[in-house]
Amino acid sequence: MRIAIGCDHIVTDVKDRLRDQLINQGHDVIDCGTYDNVRTHYPIYGKRVGELVSQGVVDKGIVLCGTGVGITNAAQKVYGTRVALVRDVATAKDARETYNANIIGFGGRIAGFGLIEDIVETFLTTEFDASVDNVKKVEEIDRLIDQKTYKFYEDTFDKFLDDWEKGCYVD
Ligand code: RB5
DSSP, X not given: OEEEXXXXXXXXXXXXXXXXXXXXXXXXXXXXXXXXXXXXXXXXXXHXXXXXXXXXXXXXXXXXXXXXXXXXXXXXXXXXXXXXXXXSHHHHHHHHHTTOOSEEEEETXXXXXXXXXXXXXXXXXXXXXXXXXXXXXXXXXXTTSOTTTOOOOTTHHHHHHHHHHTTOOOO
16 A cells, blocks of 8 residues: 655654554555654644645555644645544544545554554555445535635745744744
8 A cells, every 4th residue: 555654753763663564564655754853843744644645646644743633633734635633443443434534643652552553554454434424424524625715825834943943832
């Protein structure tokens, strides 16, 4: 499977370990960064993963930050993504079966690596149950964003990064 993965500087070690495992399992993985522990901003990597999924470059995406909250919110803003922030295997299964989630997110500081492996395995192997009810649910959610008016503000990150440099945020 083609998979994009992205994280912030808080959990790069977790992302690297997971990426290597997925590659060893035979997946075709695009690592969207970040690649070290230098402070950066999670929306950059959520956006990258979201765009690759949305454009069909990859089949599925995986995002993680400290809690998973920031990066899943960012990835969810890219048109065409359906992102699920999960902390257990049952939710990962439901995210695929019922909601056809195409990106999974979790907190690299919240979930242990064994649980993360199980969540990802479940996410990658569970098929969407395309019943009339589920298709309707997903279509209703997708319709909440009008593609014509959707706009992503590229310069947003400049201000975030400036503010981080100035110490406006703490990890
Ligand atoms: C980074 O400072 C931290 O806020 C981030 O990793 C994440 O937990 C946000 O949801």
